[in-house]
Amino acid sequence: MRQHVVQQWQGNIDLALLHQMKRIRQIELAIATRYSEGKMRCPTHLSVGQEGVAAAAGTALTFNDLAISTHRGHAHYLAKGGDSSRMIAEIYGKEGGCSRGFGGSMHLLDLEIGFMGSTAIVGNSIPVGVGLALAIKHQQLSKVSCIFLGDGAVEEGAFYEAANFAALKRLPVLFICENNLYSVYSPLSVRQPETRKIHQLAASIGMTSASYDGNDVKACFEGISHHLDSIREGIGPCFLEFSTYRWLEHCGPHYDNHIGYRSEDEFLRWQALEPIARFERQLLKNSMITPPEIALIDSLVTKEVSAAFTFAEESAFPRPEICSAYIYK
Amino acid sequence: MTRIIKYTEAINEALHEAMAQDESVLLFGLGVDDPKRIFATTAQLVERFGSERVFDMPTAENAMTGIGIGASLLGFRPVMVHQRLDFFLLAMDQLVNNAAKWYFMFGGQKSVPITIRLVTGRGWGQGPTHSQNLHAWFAHIPGLKVVMPAFPADAKGMLLSAIFDDNPVIVIEHRWVHALEGEVVNGDWRIPLGKGRVVTSGDALTIVALSYMTIEALHAVEQLKQDGIYCELIDLRSIQPLDWELIFTSVKKTGRLLALDIAATSFSVASELVARCAIELFADLKCPPRKLALPDCPVPTSFGLTKGFYITAVDIVETVGAMLNCPVPGAERLRAAQTTPHDVPGEWFKGPF
Numbered sequence: 001m002r003q004h005v006v007q008q009w010q011g012n013i014d015l016a017l018l019h020q021m022k023r024i025r026q027i028e029l030a031i032a033t034r035y036s037e038g039k040m041r042c043p044t045h046l047s048v049g050q051e052g053v054a055a056a057a058g059t060a061l062t063f064n065d066l067a068i069s070t071h072r073g074h075a076h077y078l079a080k081g082g083d084s085s086r087m088i089a090e091i092y093g094k095e096g097g098c099s100r101g102f103g104g105s106m107h108l109l110d111l112e113i114g115f116m117g118s119t120a121i122v123g124n125s126i127p128v129g130v131g132l133a134l135a136i137k138h139q140q141l142s143k144v145s146c147i148f149l150g151d152g153a154v155e156e157g158a159f160y161e162a163a164n165f166a167a168l169k170r171l172p173v174l175f176i177c178e179n180n181l182y183s184v185y186s187p188l189s190v191r192q193p194e195t196r197k198i199h200q201l202a203a204s205i206g207m208t209s210a211s212y213d214g215n216d217v218k219a220c221f222e223g224i225s226h227h228l229d230s231i232r233e234g235i236g237p238c239f240l241e242f243s244t245y246r247w248l249e250h251c252g253p254h255y256d257n258h259i260g261y262r263s264e265d266e267f268l269r270w271q272a273l274e275p276i277a278r279f280e281r282q283l284l285k286n287s288m289i290t291p292p293e294i295a296l297i298d299s300l301v302t303k304e305v306s307a308a309f310t311f312a313e314e315s316a317f318p319r320p321e322i323c324s325a326y327i328y329k
Numbered sequence: 330m331t332r333i334i335k336y337t338e339a340i341n342e343a344l345h346e347a348m349a350q351d352e353s354v355l356l357f358g359l360g361v362d363d364p365k366r367i368f369a370t371t372a373q374l375v376e377r378f379g380s381e382r383v384f385d386m387p388t389a390e391n392a393m394t395g396i397g398i399g400a401s402l403l404g405f406r407p408v409m410v411h412q413r414l415d416f417f418l419l420a421m422d423q424l425v426n427n428a429a430k431w432y433f434m435f436g437g438q439k440s441v442p443i444t445i446r447l448v449t450g451r452g453w454g455q456g457p458t459h460s461q462n463l464h465a466w467f468a469h470i471p472g473l474k475v476v477m478p479a480f481p482a483d484a485k486g487m488l489l490s491a492i493f494d495d496n497p498v499i500v501i502e503h504r505w506v507h508a509l510e511g512e513v514v515n516g517d518w519r520i521p522l523g524k525g526r527v528v529t530s531g532d533a534l535t536i537v538a539l540s541y542m543t544i545e546a547l548h549a550v551e552q553l554k555q556d557g558i559y560c561e562l563i564d565l566r567s568i569q570p571l572d573w574e575l576i577f578t579s580v581k582k583t584g585r586l587l588a589l590d591i592a593a594t595s596f597s598v599a600s601e602l603v604a605r606c607a608i609e610l611f612a613d614l615k616c617p618p619r620k621l622a623l624p625d626c627p628v629p630t631s632f633g634l635t636k637g638f639y640i641t642a643v644d645i646v647e648t649v650g651a652m653l654n655c656p657v658p659g660a661e662r663l664r665a666a667q668t669t670p671h672d673v674p675g676e677w678f679k680g681p682f
């Protein structure tokens with residue numbers, strides 16, 4: 001049985017949040033560092049810089065709640081409680097992978113902790129997440145279906161159609177929209193009207209909505225927890241927009257501020273706001289954490305990262321013959 | 330005048346040519362003006378023709394296809410581009426229910442002259458939703474034209490014809506031919522849609538290939554030649570309309586058909602080739618026609634699982650040997666020469682996309 005991060009830290013939310021963020025950061029950076037070895041042979045979208053939102057959501061959700069995500073799903077999977085070894089093995093295409101090597105970085109799943117899948121087509125897991133909520137409502141469970149999405153995904157018709165239905169039926173859905181200002185290399189300005197905010201759009205569809213500084217992990221956690229309570233009380237779907245920033249290129253392990261779609265200045269501004277160091281400083285200043293606790297978190301993370309890569313390296317490739325094993329049940 | 334250029338440059342040249350020639354040509358799609366410029370195929374277009382004619386779009390494939398259709402009804406010739414065919418699946422409604430039928434269902438009054446460029450992925454773990462080959466779907470819809478050029482010259486010539494055709498045309502570019510170089514004619518040089526091409530002639534057997542399979546087939550045909558087996562290789566280039574006359578003439582001559590495809594085997598273009606040849610040329614056939622295509626299985630991601638998934642020159646050589654009932658030492662030579670990993674087209678491809 002896996003332990004939820006909040007239990008792991010005996011209810012200390014601050015330590016849980018810091019641990020979650022550091023864990024995501026170090027795993028993502030390790031992928032970036034090792035990507036050029038050519039062993040992780042699949043399109044890989046990293047979340048470095050965006051750890052705050054995922055960590056807050058994963059900490060606020062229980063293992064009982066469900067989550068579904070996108071092409072950029074590592075952080076969501078990990079924060080929800082997903083097994084890092086099986087995620088890395090999946091990126092390596094190994095049989096020990098969380099999707100047995102069939103899916104790669106963009107198709108993660110960990111049913112034990114309610115991570116129901118991530119998919120590679122923009123917007124296409126949104127209706128599926130609403131469907132999970134429909135089932136939850138029918139079964140009269142107190143679970144919430146959490147849908148992770150990007151700022152680009154709200155441009156797809158599937159978003160409107162699914163959000164409309166969720167609002168119509170007052171389904172227990174939590175939309176977590178990470179607005180990182182870009183879809184690949186395209187800034188919001190070429191995709192959405194300048195004066196309209198995504199969370200306003202969501203409100204006008206009929207959902208409760210709010211927006212947060214996605215790099216302020218504690219504020220994110222409190223906001224998400226508050227809305228989760230409302231959803232559990234039956235208020236219907238909530239849509240939360242978080243401003244944040246992806247540090248690395250859209251797909252792949254490199255920094256790409258030099259190629260021209262965004263400026264080094266903009267990057268540095270966001271980097272200064274980054275969620276992890278900022279939170280750690282704040283906790284230290286308020287004596288909410290001790291240096292040995294930080295050292296403990298760091299060493300847990302280092303151990304986890306190295307164990308995950310060892311597991312992946314040691315796991316075998318699936319045999320090509322089993323390729324057709326999962327076409328039909 | 331001709332020059333040796335890359336496939337991606339040939340596409341780029343066709344776009345420049347079309348946009349310079351006709352102000353009604355528009356170009357839009359995710360990333361057409363971004364730093365990568367759709368694998369460089371849309372380079373220098375926004376600079377030259379401006380952001381009114383060359384523009385990025387919201388992630389809204391279905392509506393944007395409909396918007397392209399609407400603009401085409403007032404005389405524009407929109408060219409839309411998607412970095413993976415899979416992303417365009419969201420636009421099936423506008424494509425199939427509107428674009429393909431507008432001319433028909435309003436009794437021939439307005440046609441829809443749009444061009445849709447789709448890039449097919451393969452290798453480096455593109456997996457189940459980034460490497461689907463669904464050209465047979467499109468070809469199955471009356472009212473659509475579908476071309477799949479394998480060489481730079483065809484890419485340029487057919488894209489130009491597609492843009493100036495008065496019907497919806499799907500142009501499918503395989504990611505693995507993007508770096509291919511070849512001789513391309515300068516200026517406005519067009520290849521009619523619906524015409525195949527005999528790449529190498531021979532009388533032992535007819536190999537019909539399309540898109541990237543033509544490249545694998547070329548390697549196979551060269552090896553077979555060294556073993557004294559002369560195959561006729563036809564590159565379909567266009568699958569709707571399909572150049573039946575060219576196929577029938579060749580199969581009548583050789584009496585043997587091997588149809589290659591880059592899609593799942595069942596219900597494929599290769600299936601249609603085999604069926605029509607069996608129906609029309611039954612008496613001319615010296616052996617049962619065969620097809621070589623992918624397993625009827627989604628494409629897995631893992632390096633381990635994609636081993637042997639795709640058809641290579643070796644498979645083609647061996648199948649030809651089996652059909653002719655003769656030894657083919659070329660297969661072994663090809664196997665020995667294989668140095669790049671199976672999931673990349675060559676050293677130039679480093680992933681991840």
Ligand SMILES: Cc1ncc(C[n+]2csc(CCOP(=O)(O)OP(=O)(O)O)c2C)c(N)n1
Nearest residue numbers: 072120121122150151152153182183184416
């Ligand atoms: C339907 C579809 N269109 C285009 C793509 C290509 N694509 C992959 S990720 C992505 C960006 C989406 O942006 P956003 O939703 O903001 O997520 P982010 O990458 O910023 O996390 C795009 C356009 C796709 N996968 N699916």
Ligand SMILES: [Mg+2]
Nearest residue numbers: 150151180182
């Ligand atoms: Mg984004």
